[in-house]
Amino acid sequence: MKTILVVDDEPRTREGVRKTLEAWSSGRYRIETASSGVEALVWLQEHEANLLVTDIRMPEIGGLDLIERLEDMKNPPVVIVISGHPEFDYAQKALKFGVVEYLLKPLDKAKLVQAVELALQREEKIHRIERMEKLVDPKLMETMEHESAYSTPVREAIRYLDEHLHESVSMRDLADHLHMNASYFSVLFKEQTGLTFSEYLTKQRIQRAKVLLTTTMLPIAEIAERVGYQTARYFVKVFRELEQVSPGQYRNNVKDSAEIIQ
Structure with a gap:
């Protein structure tokens, strides 16, 4: 009250x-x-x-x-x-x-x-x-703010990852999709975004998970699957490393019960 x-x-x-x-x-x-x-x-x-x-x-x-x-x-x-x-x-x-x-x-x-x-x-x-x-990672926010200044391959990579977060995506897979050399793509991505491919992918997955945790009542295991993790255990480990709390604790700390979709 x-x-x-x-x-x-x-x-x-x-x-x-x-x-x-x-x-x-x-x-x-x-x-x-x-x-x-x-x-x-x-x-x-x-x-x-x-x-x-x-x-x-x-x-x-x-x-x-x-x-x-x-x-x-x-x-x-x-x-x-x-x-x-x-x-x-x-x-x-x-x-x-x-x-x-x-x-x-x-x-x-x-x-x-x-x-x-x-x-x-x-x-x-x-x-x-x-x-x-609280939902938005500061580094991701910075990346989004500068996205228009990135080269076409990096912008396309970001869009591709946003659409395929639920899938198993490797840097080589993405480089092949863009018809680029994987080593060159890795350097270009880090140079422009300030994040390695792996860092960006992890942050985006956890970002998507945070939205799902606070706007739905989906089980943790299903959220893990929806953001591209094959096991809930590994998802919880990565989430805790980035947010210093478990997904369940995060949901309890941040959610607004009035906004929950049953």
Whole structure:
């Protein structure tokens, strides 16, 4: 269950926001409160919030100071700022810190709910991007970005491998397919992509496996077969060497249950 943390030193506002969001969420979200920036930081050390709704002016640690300290967190929440003062400087600084919305008191309940829905959509989008980044090997990403600059044989080799990952493909097989000398092709491929043929093939197979692990419920053995490994044991060994976890652990760590295809 996602969590919304409401921070305000004014009890009336704090409770008003809490009650409004609890009525709106109907149990879909956990609504927590803190009466100061200090209390919020203590809470955030032990818990994780998806959305922070905070007042600007509070004693000891104000809203902007609180937001700035969130940058050191592993998974910082998205933020909505509420304030009784429409100062331009405050609003400008809030936007600089990536605040989703700046709401003025007295709060309009409909605008509050609208801002919260927008913020949670932003939070979900951020997490989706982060999950996709975990799927993509940085070196493969670099290779794809420069693909247009490669020679025709190397581009054709990359396309061929993408289409035949499930098959047993050797460098000599691919060189023969391209009507090239295997030794020359090996040097050309490494020179342009920065990866040996074997490194590229392995990374692409594990990349494809990561997508299958996080978007389907296929058994590990079937995934191994689909990405060109004859035995699940060897697939698990190679996967662990590249990702430092087993395929099963990777699936549990990264998958989004809402995106699983049963």
